[in-house]
Amino acid sequence: xxxxxxxxxxxxxxxxxxxxxxxxxxxxxxxxxxxxxxxxxxxxxxxxxxxxxxxxxxxxxxxxxxxxxxxxxxxxxxxxxxxxxxxxxxxxxxxxxxxxxxxxxxxxxxxxxxxxxxxxxxxxxxxxxxxxxxxxxxxxxxxxxxxxxxxxxxxxxxxxxxxxxxxxxxxxxxxxxxxxxxxxxxxxxxxxxxxxxxxxxxxxxxxxxxxxxxxxxxxxxxxxxxxxxxxxxxxxxxxxxxxxxxxxxxxxxxxxxxxxxxxxxxxxxxxxxxxxxxxxxxxxxxxxxxxxxxxxxxxxxxxxxxxxxxxxxxxxxxxxx
Ligand SMILES: C[S@@+](CC[C@H](N)C(=O)[O-])C[C@H]1O[C@@H](n2cnc3c(N)ncnc32)[C@H](O)[C@@H]1O
Numbered sequence: 001x002x003x004x005x006x007x008x009x010x011x012x013x014x015x016x017x018x019x020x021x022x023x024x025x026x027x028x029x030x031x032x033x034x035x036x037x038x039x040x041x042x043x044x045x046x047x048x049x050x051x052x053x054x055x056x057x058x059x060x061x062x063x064x065x066x067x068x069x070x071x072x073x074x075x076x077x078x079x080x081x082x083x084x085x086x087x088x089x090x091x092x093x094x095x096x097x098x099x100x101x102x103x104x105x106x107x108x109x110x111x112x113x114x115x116x117x118x119x120x121x122x123x124x125x126x127x128x129x130x131x132x133x134x135x136x137x138x139x140x141x142x143x144x145x146x147x148x149x150x151x152x153x154x155x156x157x158x159x160x161x162x163x164x165x166x167x168x169x170x171x172x173x174x175x176x177x178x179x180x181x182x183x184x185x186x187x188x189x190x191x192x193x194x195x196x197x198x199x200x201x202x203x204x205x206x207x208x209x210x211x212x213x214x215x216x217x218x219x220x221x222x223x224x225x226x227x228x229x230x231x232x233x234x235x236x237x238x239x240x241x242x243x244x245x246x247x248x249x250x251x252x253x254x255x256x257x258x259x260x261x262x263x264x265x266x267x268x269x270x271x272x273x274x275x276x277x278x279x280x281x282x283x284x285x286x287x288x289x290x291x292x293x294x295x296x297x298x299x300x301x302x303x304x305x306x307x308x309x310x311x312x313x314x315x316x317x318x319x320x321x
Contacts, residue, residue, distance in 0.1 A: 006179060007179045008181075011117065029085075030253050031292065031318035031319050033288060034254060034256035035086065036254060037086050037116065037255070039072070039258040040094050040257075041066070041102065042100050045096045046123060047096070047159050049146070049157050049158060065260040065261055066260065067260050071280055075279045076110065079284065080114060084285070087117065088118070088119055091106045091120075093259075095260075096122055096126070097121070099126060104137070119141075120133065120141050120142065122141070123144050123145075124165040125159070127164050130171050133175075133176075134176070138180060140182075141172060141180060143165065143169050145199075146187045146199075147199070148195050152195055153165075156191065183206065183208070184208055186199055186209070186210045196231060212236045212239040248308060248314070249295065249314050250301075252306070253267075253296075255267075259275065262278050263276070266294075267304075269306070270304070296311050
C-alpha cells in the first residue's frame with residue numbers, strides 16, 4: 001500500500017505542473033499545447049461492447065490497421081524536440097492493448113522520449129497475451145469490466161469472456177510491479193446500473209472508477225434515462241456538473257489523439273475523417289495551433305454533447321484574444 005501511495009504522490013507532482021503552468025502563465029495548458037496523448041497503434045478489439053462509441057466507426061467498419069513505428073518515432077521526435085510536457089500517454093484508443101504485440105516497445109519509446117506516465121486500459125480478455133501487462137514502464141493498469149456476472153457481461157461486452165477477463169486480472173494482481181496502480185472501470189449506463197452494487201462488492205479490493213456513459217441517450221441503443229434509476233441519474237448529473245466547473249472546453253480538448261492511419265485527429269471521440277493531416281507530413285504543434293484557432297466551431301464538434309456550455313468564453317479569454 002505504501003508503494004502505491006508513492007505512486008499517488010508522483011502522480012500529484014506530475015499533475016501539479018499543469019496547475020503551476022496555469023498560475024505562472026495565467027492560462028490553462030490546453031490553450032497552448034496538448035497535455036496528454038492517445039494513440040491507436042492498431043485498430044483491432046477483442047470485444048464488442050454495447051456502449052462503445054468508437055466501435056462502430058473504427059473497429060468493425062475498417063480493415064485492421066497498424067500504425068508504423070516510423071510514424072510513432074516521428075511524433076515522439078517532434079514532441080520531445082519542442083519539449084512538450086505530456087502528463088500521461090495512452091498507447092491505445094479504440095482497440096485493445098492486449099492485441100498490440102509491440103506494446104512494451106511502444107511504452108519504452110514513449111517513456112524515453114517524453115517521460116510521460118503511461119496508462120493502459122484493457123478489457124483483459126486476451127489471457128494468452130497477459131505478459132504484455134508485465135511492464136515496468138506502465139504506471140496505471142485499468143481493466144474495463146462493466147458487469148459483475150457472466151450473463152450481463154455477455155450482453156454488455158458482446159462476447160462470453162468474463163472468466164478470461166477475471167483470469168487475467170488475477171494474474172496481473174499477482175505479477176504487477178509494486179508501485180503500479182490497478183483499477184477496475186465500470187461504464188455505467190441504463191442496462192447495467194442495477195448491477196453496480198454487486199460490482200462494487202465483487203471488486204472491493206481494487207481501486208474503482210465508475211464512469212457515466214456520456215453520449216446522448218439515443219446513441220448506441222441506450223434507452224432514455226428513467227427516473228427510477230436514481231443512482232445513474234445522480235452520477236450523470238454530477239458528471240455534467242463537473243465538466244461545467246472545469247476550465248476546459250470539453251473533456252477531450254487537451255488530448256492529442258492519433259489514429260491508426262497516422263493522422264492527428266480533431267478529437268479522440270469522433271470519426272477519423274476529422275483530422276489535421278498525417279504525422280509524417282505535418283508539424284504537430286502547428287496543427288495543434290490550427291485546432292486552437294478552430295476551437296469547438298470545428299464541424300466534428302457540432303453535435304457533441306460533451307461541450308462545456310462556457311467553451312466559447314474560454315477560447316475568447318485564453319486563445320482568441
Ligand atoms: C474504448 S476503450 C479501449 C480500451 C480497452 N479496449 C478497454 O476496453 O478498456 C477505452 C475506455 O473507453 C471507455 N468507453 C468506451 N466507449 C465509451 C463511451 N461511449 N462513453 C464513455 N466511455 C467509453 C471504455 O470502457 C474504456 O474504459
